[in-house]
Amino acid sequence: MDRKSRIMISRTDSIGDVILTLPMARVLKKAFPEATILFLGKNYTRDVVNLSSDIDEFVSWDEIDRLSSESDKIQTFKKLKVDIMLHVFPSFKIARLASRAHIPKRIGASGRLYHFVYCNKIVPMSRKNSPLHEAQLNLKLLKPIINERSMPSLEEIEGYYHLHSDELKDVDLLSLIDPKKFNLVLHPKSKGSAREWPLGSYSDLINQLPDEKFKIFITGTQEEGKLIQDFLLKNKGKVIDLTGKFTLKKLIAFIRYADGLVAASTGPLHLAAMLGKLVVGIYPPIRPMHPGRWAPVGKNAQFLVANKICEACRKNRSCDCMDLVSVDQVKKLIEDYVGRNY
Known part of the structure; x- marks a missing residue:
């Protein structure tokens, strides 16, 4: 392939998914150092x-999707002059547009039948049944253009985020941080995207961690x-309520200044892991939500999961297995x- 190729990564879903795609x-x-990504x-x-x-x-x-006509969308893709399209998050609509825009090399996984119609490079892969981590599955899509032996292992992926340090600065947020304490973020909700640890457990954790x-801090959207x-009122005076206070960019900067974060399998958990913070992710043992697929990836990332096989609450939003994490x-x-590092 041309070393100056224009390569597009397509991932149109959530924050955590996008983070695990950045490597x-x-x-x-x-x-391909001269390629445009x-x-x-x-x-x-x-x-x-x-x-x-x-x-x-x-x-x-x-912006592309809100264009009124299919031809306008196709023309937009053509103007981007993409040479290689990587369909990381499968989308029928995007796969069809990329094909109709005549992007020369279109790579997709075999798990979607429409990829056999709209892609011309198929990677044999089923995410649903794979034992691999999401970050590893993403990298498998590069097999048609990169030798698999040059791919990082799961343990090495944390070194492949390669972040802009300037994007992480917001000195106004430093006033929230106490340099003499461990600044811990609790992010109890997940916008319905994950099984959640009980609020009562978060309250107990707050009460058991010494004030001195x-x-x-509690983070989340305004709706969350x-x-x-009730949880915030119960813990008034013990925590700083930051729900609804931050844009995503501000949240990223704040997590960078904080020391650690506890959450379920959410975007902020993966953000904190990417930034090298202590993270404690709390997961259900249910496939494919389990940590084998979605564990945070970072040098100080850890997770907890109930030591049992569970299928009983697969269809329920509440999950008894999350309660089992003490x-x-x-x-x-x-x-x-904290004992090792502070």
Whole structure:
């Protein structure tokens, strides 16, 4: 392939998914330093994508999708002059547009039948049944253009985020941070995208962490703040309520200044892991939601999951398995880390 190819990574879903896709750009840039890497994503993930030093251009799927006619969308794709399209998050609509725009090389996984129609390079792969981590599955899509032996292992992927340090600065947020304490972020909700640890467990954790050593913050969207009003009132005076206070860019900067984060399998968990913070992710043992697929990837990333096989709550939003992760387990991971590093 041409070393100056224009390569588009298409990932139009959520923050955590996008974060676990960013190492693809580092692998591509190492293999093809003169290539231009484009990222097709949703507007609300733009600030995450812009963290990557290896992505040259963000392309808004929202703006393309709102164009009134199919021909306008096709023309927009053509103007981007993409040579290689990587369908990381499968989308029938995007696959068809890329094909109709005559992008020369269109790579997709075999798990979607429409890829056999609209892609001309198929990677044999089923995400649903694979034992691999999401970040590893993403990299498998590079097999048609990069030798698999040059791919990083799961343990090495944390070194492939390659972030812009300037994108992480917001000195106004430093006033929230107590330099004499461990600044811990609790992000109890997930916008319905993950099984959640009980609010009562978060309250118990707050009460068991000594005030003289910990400053605790609660983050979330404005809507999530309304959902946990009783929890916030119960812990008033013990925590700093930041729900609804931050844009995504501000949240990224704040997590960078904080020391650690506890959450379920959410975007902020993956953000904190990417930034090298202590993270404690709390997961259900249910496939494909389990940590084998979605564990946070970072040098100080840890997770907890109930030691059992569970299918009973697959169809329920509440999950008894999450209740089985104890406050003592979470507290021990935090205190062990603080003891080693502070």
